[in-house]
Amino acid sequence: MAPQLDGFFAQVDSLSDHFIDRLRKAVAIPSVSADPARRPDVVRMGHFLKDELEALGASVELRQLGKQPDIPSLDLPPAILARYGSDKNKRTILVYGHYDVQPAEKSDGWATEPFDLTVGEDGRMFGRGSTDDKGPVLGWLNAIEAHQKAGIDFPVNLLMCFEGMEEYGSEGLDDLIEAEGKRFFADADAVCISDNYWLGTEKPCLTYGLRGCNYYSVEISGPGADLHSGVFGGTAQEPMTDLVRVLATLVDTDGKIQIPGIAEQVAPVTEDEATLYDGISFEMETLHESLGSKTTIFEDKKSTLMARWRYPSLSIHGVEGAFSAPGAKTVIPAKVIGKFSIRTVPNMEIEKTNELVYKYVKEQFAKLGSKNTLKVYAQHTGKWWVASPKHWNFAAAAKATERVWGVQPDFTREGGSIPVTLTFEQATGKNVLLLPMGSSTDGAHSINEKLDKKNYIEGIKLLGSYLHYVAEEPMSE
Numbered sequence: 001m002a003p004q005l006d007g008f009f010a011q012v013d014s015l016s017d018h019f020i021d022r023l024r025k026a027v028a029i030p031s032v033s034a035d036p037a038r039r040p041d042v043v044r045m046g047h048f049l050k051d052e053l054e055a056l057g058a059s060v061e062l063r064q065l066g067k068q069p070d071i072p073s074l075d076l077p078p079a080i081l082a083r084y085g086s087d088k089n090k091r092t093i094l095v096y097g098h099y100d101v102q103p104a105e106k107s108d109g110w111a112t113e114p115f116d117l118t119v120g121e122d123g124r125m126f127g128r129g130s131t132d133d134k135g136p137v138l139g140w141l142n143a144i145e146a147h148q149k150a151g152i153d154f155p156v157n158l159l160m161c162f163e164g165m166e167e168y169g170s171e172g173l174d175d176l177i178e179a180e181g182k183r184f185f186a187d188a189d190a191v192c193i194s195d196n197y198w199l200g201t202e203k204p205c206l207t208y209g210l211r212g213c214n215y216y217s218v219e220i221s222g223p224g225a226d227l228h229s230g231v232f233g234g235t236a237q238e239p240m241t242d243l244v245r246v247l248a249t250l251v252d253t254d255g256k257i258q259i260p261g262i263a264e265q266v267a268p269v270t271e272d273e274a275t276l277y278d279g280i281s282f283e284m285e286t287l288h289e290s291l292g293s294k295t296t297i298f299e300d301k302k303s304t305l306m307a308r309w310r311y312p313s314l315s316i317h318g319v320e321g322a323f324s325a326p327g328a329k330t331v332i333p334a335k336v337i338g339k340f341s342i343r344t345v346p347n348m349e350i351e352k353t354n355e356l357v358y359k360y361v362k363e364q365f366a367k368l369g370s371k372n373t374l375k376v377y378a379q380h381t382g383k384w385w386v387a388s389p390k391h392w393n394f395a396a397a398a399k400a401t402e403r404v405w406g407v408q409p410d411f412t413r414e415g416g417s418i419p420v421t422l423t424f425e426q427a428t429g430k431n432v433l434l435l436p437m438g439s440s441t442d443g444a445h446s447i448n449e450k451l452d453k454k455n456y457i458e459g460i461k462l463l464g465s466y467l468h469y470v471a472e473e474p475m476s477e
């Protein structure tokens with residue numbers, strides 16, 4: 001099966017320094033989508049990808065997505081739509097990834113410069129976006145190049161959709177996907193996304209589910225300007241005090257969401273599902289390693305996996321407008337905006353969840369009897385997704401995993417969110433597969449994000465061989 005793969009693998013190995021250099025160039029572009037000041041860098045990253053793709057012979061379009069809804073003066077970065085090959089006798093695979101990254105500052109606690117890919121002797125490649133999601137996005141380009149240089153026919157037609165706003169809720173992309181479902185994406189036989197991580201560090205996985213994400217702001221204001229706490233402390237009602245008290249009512253120390261009506265929406269555990277967790281390769285020790293501590297809510301694997309995959313969670317992320325620098329500033333902030341999100345699961349509904357959140361937050365604020373003013377709103381929302389892994393798309397990925405890594409993959413769900421996954425499924429009507437490259441200790445969204453060189457290089461082989469096995473799978477749907 002897939003006889004050309006040995007030549008492809010050898011070519012990937014001999015190009016490995018070049019592929020790491022490509023990742024270094026990509027990481028050097030600080031494409032932070034959440035920071036309006038970095039928007040030119042996000043656009044520059046989009047152009048970098050366009051140039052690289054064109055140099056490989058792909059046809060590429062940059063699609064403008066309009067203005068950012070919450071900052072109407074700011075253009076959204078373009079989505080990249082690209083095609084490599086248009087042979088009617090080949091299958092067509094649509095791949096998606098994102099070229100934006102989470103914010104990162106050395107002062108957050110990074111051991112190295114976050115936008116300077118630093119490769120250690122042990123093969124760990126540190127840099128913001130290395131695993132999420134520049135390494136995997138470049139994996140597709142590298143697979144194309146290795147085929148070209150090895151003189152091996154590319155096994156499928158590849159459609160690519162890369163966006164620059166995923167870490168901010170994929171603003172503007174749903175409309176494009178819906179509009180292009182039966183146009184640019186019309187030929188797609190299946191969809192593959194490489195933008196998540198293995199459950200541990202040793203065993204690869206194929207992922208068939210994601211949680212959704214509803215992201216909220218709670219804004220409390222009162223004074224006309226920031227105040228001196230010596231002059232006004234004890235005489236003015238303070239927005240920060242109110243906010244802390246409201247945020248404290250959302251969730252308890254063991255992660256139990258306190259908002260009535262959320263738990264009632266969650267799908268019951270079926271008998272089949274209850275047996276599924278035992279077979280998954282997952283160690284609490286690896287979780288402690290990824291977490292950097294032993295502060296887990298649960299002590300056992302099953303409860304932990306269920307909490308990550310099939311129950312909602314509520315996280316408090318930060319407070320805009322609050323004093324957060326080192327030192328001691330005796331300020332009373334005039335307006336503070338608390339940020340929290342709820343990871344949603346089957347059968348939670350976005351609108352119903354929003355209404356429950358708004359009602360609860362308003363009730364908690366009312367209980368304080370404060371003269372300050374409250375606003376609560378959703379910044380962005382994205383639905384959960386669960387697909388069937390019983391499909392030739394997953395079968396091909398399982399064979400590729402066995403060929404590259406020598407083991408059968410686990411079939412997993414993921415606690416994170418990729419907001420457009422369900423949109424791709426619905427707009428194309430095709431099966432969607434998540435095929436991760438990185439591992440659980442990569443620290444996506446955290447300080448010292450990394451991708452292991454082994455996962456990058458073998459990951460390129462995995463993506464390329466998946467396409468070969470896709471070409472060989474019997475047509476069933």
Ligand SMILES: C[C@H](N)C(=O)N[C@@H](Cc1c[nH]cn1)C(=O)O
Nearest residue numbers: 132166167168169195213416417
């Ligand atoms: C799993 C993926 N690599 C990722 O990190 N997704 C983000 C996307 C997001 C941001 N807001 C809402 N969703 C995540 O899960 O936080």
Ligand SMILES: [Zn+2]
Nearest residue numbers: 098132133195
């Ligand atoms: Zn990502």
Ligand SMILES: [Zn+2]
Nearest residue numbers: 132167444445
């Ligand atoms: Zn991310």
